[in-house]
Each structure stands twice: as C-alpha cells, then as structure tokens.
Amino acid sequence: MTAAAVGLSHSPLIGRNDPDADVLARVDRAVAGAREFVRAFDPDLVVLYAPDHYNGFFYKEMPPFCLATEAHAVGDFGSQAGPLSVDTGAAKALAQGVLDRGVDLTVSARMTVDHGFAQPLEVLFGGIDRVPVVPVFVNGVATPLCPVTRIRALGTAVGEAAAALDRRVLFLASGGLSHDPPVPVLEGAPPRVADALIEGRPPTPEQRARGEQRVVEAGREYAAGSTAMVPINPAWDNRLLDHLERGELTEFDSWTVEWMAKEGGGSAHEVRAWIAAFASLAATGPYDMTSRFYEAIPAWIAGFAVATAQGR
Numbered sequence: 001m002t003a004a005a006v007g008l009s010h011s012p013l014i015g016r017n018d019p020d021a022d023v024l025a026r027v028d029r030a031v032a033g034a035r036e037f038v039r040a041f042d043p044d045l046v047v048l049y050a051p052d053h054y055n056g057f058f059y060k061e062m063p064p065f066c067l068a069t070e071a072h073a074v075g076d077f078g079s080q081a082g083p084l085s086v087d088t089g090a091a092k093a094l095a096q097g098v099l100d101r102g103v104d105l106t107v108s109a110r111m112t113v114d115h116g117f118a119q120p121l122e123v124l125f126g127g128i129d130r131v132p133v134v135p136v137f138v139n140g141v142a143t144p145l146c147p148v149t150r151i152r153a154l155g156t157a158v159g160e161a162a163a164a165l166d167r168r169v170l171f172l173a174s175g176g177l178s179h180d181p182p183v184p185v186l187e188g189a190p191p192r193v194a195d196a197l198i199e200g201r202p203p204t205p206e207q208r209a210r211g212e213q214r215v216v217e218a219g220r221e222y223a224a225g226s227t228a229m230v231p232i233n234p235a236w237d238n239r240l241l242d243h244l245e246r247g248e249l250t251e252f253d254s255w256t257v258e259w260m261a262k263e264g265g266g267s268a269h270e271v272r273a274w275i276a277a278f279a280s281l282a283a284t285g286p287y288d289m290t291s292r293f294y295e296a297i298p299a300w301i302a303g304f305a306v307a308t309a310q311g312r
C-alpha cells in the first residue's frame with residue numbers, strides 16, 4: 001500500500017481577518033508546498049479526519065468519533081456547501097475493518113459537516129467534491145472527550161484497514177493546534193444556548209451571520225492584544241509537531257484532556273485529528289515528515305501548522 005499524510009490547520013477567519021502580508025506569504029508558500037505534495041502523491045482515496053463546531057454533531061448524541069458513508073457540508077463562514085464526494089464503498093470497508101479491530105466506531109449514513117471538513121478539501125483539491133473521500137469526525141470541542149489513546153487506536157485501526165484496500169491513500173488532518181476561539185460550552189450555558197447545543201436546530205441565516213460575526217470580531221480583538229482567550233502556545237505546538245515528526249505517537253497517550261486545554265485552550269483538542277492521521281500513516285509502515293510549517297496567527301485564532309509526510 002502507498003500512503004501519505006497531510007496535516008493542515010483550518011480557520012474560518014482566513015480571508016476575513018488576515019495577518020500581515022509577510023505572514024500570509026509564508027502560509028501561502030507552505031500551503032502551495034502541501035498542494036504540490038498532494039498533486040505528486042496523486043491519492044485515489046482521502047481519509048479526512050476533522051472536528052465539527054456544532055453544525056453536525058450535538059449533545060443529544062455526541063460520539064467521540066464517527067465515520068461517514070455520505071456527507072453534506074453546511075457552508076458555514078463562506079465554505080463550500082453541498083455533498084462531499086464520499087467513496088461509500090471504501091467508507092463501509094473501513095468502518096467494518098475498524099470495528100473488526102475492536103474500536104467501537106459510530107457510523108453516519110448522512111453526516112453533516114462544516115468548515116472543518118470543507119476547508120482542507122477546498123484548499124488542497126479545489127472543492128469538496130473533487131476526490132474520493134472518507135470523512136471521519138473526531139470530536140475536538142465538546143467535552144467530555146475520550147482519552148487520546150482511543151484516538152490513536154482509531155487512527156491505527158483505520159490505517160490497518162486502509163492497507164487492505166490496496167489504494168493510494170492520503171490521511172488528511174484538519175485542525176488548529178493551540179487555540180481558544182469562542183466556541184460555545186454546554187456547562188454553564190444559558191438555557192437557550194444549552195438547548196441549541198443539545199438539540200442542534202439549524203440556525204436561521206440571520207442567527208448564523210450574527211454568530212459568525214462574533215467570531216470575526218473575537219479574532220480582531222485577539223490580534224489587537226485581547227487576553228480574553230487562552231494564548232496560542234508555540235512551544236506546546238512545536239512539541240506536538242516534534243512527536244509527529246519523530247513518530248513518537250505513544251507520547252500522546254499521557255496527554256490528558258485537562259492538561260491539553262490548559263496548555264492550548266478549549267479547541268486545542270482539534271490536534272486529535274492530527275494524531276489520528278499520523279497514527280493511520282504509522283500503521284502502514286515507517287514514514288518521513290517531508291515538510292513542516294508553523295506560525296502562531298492570532299488574527300485567525302490559530303496555532304497554524306502545515307505538515308506533509310510520506311510512507312517509506
């Protein structure tokens with residue numbers, strides 16, 4: 001089997017609240033490199049690990065992770081809306097393979113996804129419907145969260161199951177590293193917000209626009225020096241990237257939910273998508289990280305990273 005991995009941070013503030021031109025140019029170069037890596041690797045299947053931000057998954061039933069055999073994007077923050085080009089046959093085979101390996105996977109026959117899934121597909125492939133994909137939701141926001149060991153087990157099982165498919169598989173992770181955007185929290189939420197987080201009633205266009213504007217303003221205030229959010233933590237982010245680069249994935253087993261939130265903020269758990277993708281690649285054999293980019297970008301509320309890795 002031929003396998004590769006790409007990790008790519010997302011932010012809905014890209015293009016709406018941009019950093020200085022020199023930062024933007026460095027990000028653009030790193031993303032162009034990842035795009036070229038993907039073009040040269042030429043995957044015929046992408047397993048996409050990404051979180052959700054209360055657009056598809058709600059507290060009525062909140063799985064720690066879930067694989068989709070069909071998926072539709074809501075088009076939040078200007079991301080592309082509509083069906084993803086899910087490879088249903090591959091998705092079903094991977095789901096069975098993961099369950100057979102003892103990981104209690106949830107399966108969705110119609111997953112709703114947001115910018116977490118849409119953005120990397122748009123950035124790397126030019127759209128959400130361009131490449132056969134198996135979407136795998138990894139809860140990175142809604143506590144309680146499972147231990148990171150289970151995410152590594154999920155990634156390993158997916159990687160082993162993918163190896164049996166005899167395809168050119170790209171494991172793609174979507175997530176910021178340390179970051180603490182104003183994503184709502186159930187505990188202590190006023191009844192109207194709690195109800196929305198539990199039931200998941202679709203917002204009206206006006207409600208969605210107001211919510212998105214709040215995030216844009218939070219990004220502007222953060223970039224201007226507001227201390228309302230947990231600071232981006234470049235040392236922690238680079239420690240994560242070091243472990244991924246060296247293949248030291250068992251190091252993550254001791255990373256607790258509480259410690260991760262303290263070091264990296266409430267959405268630092270999005271690194272679970274990265275851990276899953278690299279565990280999948282590692283399950284197919286040894287790998288080399290072929291490129292690595294990192295920058296703290298407060299305007300995007302993101303410890304922002306781009307990395308590529310190739311199986312040997």
Ligand SMILES: O=C(O)/C=C/c1cccc(O)c1O
Pocket residue numbers: 010011012013053175176179181182183215267270300301302
């Ligand atoms: O409000 C949301 O839906 C998400 C906001 C956000 C902001 C910055 C970085 C991210 O990864 C986000 O998901």
Ligand SMILES: [Fe+2]
Pocket residue numbers: 010051053116175176267270
């Ligand atoms: Fe996010």
